[in-house]
Amino acid sequence: MLMATEDNAIVSDGFEANKQCFDCHGQRFYSFENQNTGLIERKAMNPNYVYSQDAYYRGVHKNFACTDCHSPEYETWPHQAELRLEPMYTCLDCHGGDPTYEHLHFELLEEEFLKSVHAERIGDAFTCWKCHDPHSYKRMTTGEFRISEIVSYHNSTCMNCHSNNDHYQLFSDDIKPGLEKIHHFLPNFKLHFSAVRCIECHTSSADTLWVNHNILPKENAVKNCIECHSTSTILMASLYKYQNIEGRKERGFLNAVILNEAYVIGANRNEYLNLISIILFGLTLAGIIIHTIFRLMK
């Protein structure tokens, strides 16, 4: 049975079953009756275990009941302490080898991820869930989102640790320097961060995935401006790939596809304006040359 929430987001059978979990884990505070004292107590939920019900039912896993992935033992409360040690599924546990998800290339994603600096430095402890929260994960590369929405969503994945020391220090004792300081070489830091995904510069762009998972060490990140700011911009192979493929079919010329979405100096060149400017420049020069000849002949 499908049912609708107040704002008409379609949710599934799991809605009723999950209600009990979200009663506590969907909010910052929860109340319960203390069996020993008989008092109603109000406690703060550990913020790491608070999940937005709205985000869950908008995510790709909305059709699942919590206990499809978590132990059914969680249905009793207080939860048993050892439940925290239950092994968690990874993406490949469900999606690996499944023809339904073949087009998403999960095996290739894992292959690329295993080459990444995350896998190399942190090893098996760095699971899919360190970046992608299965409780709210959305596929952004479906064509229904604007580029700015894709950039914002994907960058928030990185920022969750790289601009948050509390999360970053789950992996390292270091204190992260501010992102603006690290990226001091970027003119207009804010614009770059709101218009371009971190992964455009921090992954290898040679693969054929929608989203590359081979996050490179910082020494190998793109720092050369013209890799984006030229007609052969790497953005066409990554950020604008989705629109690019469709756009080329429809409009047929380079970079027209990003005309409506963004402006990248050096990458956006209007061919008609280019032609007009060359003609005007040529006419000016020709006029001057002819005029000079007449002056010399005088």
Added chain:
Amino acid sequence: MAEKLYLYPLWLRVWHGINALLIIALIVTGISLQYSNTQFMIIPFDLSVSYHNISGIIVSVNYLLFFIANFISGNIRFYRISLKGLFQQLIRQSMYYLSGMFKGESSPYPVTADRKFNPLQKVAYIVVMYVFMPLVIISGIALLFPETIVPRVFGFSGIHLTALLHSAVGFGISLFLIIHVYISTTGKPISRNFKSIMTGWH
């Protein structure tokens, strides 16, 4: 030879010199940015961005000083134009450039103490100094602070439209510069106008 006229006061010559150098820097760096290429760059992209921004800011301040000084000094009077008979004046001056000057005719609107510019110059300078320059400065400042630009205009990126305006007007100024320098060579001798803008005396 006619009596020498002191047409270009020091402030104007200093402004003109700074403007000339920086406009050239802006054109070169602007072309470098617009036509950046992985195989060949006139100037590296990051340096072009810095030079273009710095030159643009100085040109803008310089323009503001020119704008104010032009009023205070009274130099603005040379830009005053009357629409009455303007078209005929423009035709007459154009005919001189296209034909009369080859026949040895004298300029229909020679430089005097009260008339520094001929009608064609007046129109060109008014368009460049009071239309193109404000447009390129305002769009340039907007691009320096892109968060101030309206995100979407009729379905297009506001930044893209601003950039198109900025580069189109910049291109117009580039064409003006080429013609301006060429027309300056029509003095007798060729170096006359160049010396005038250096010394102030015409």
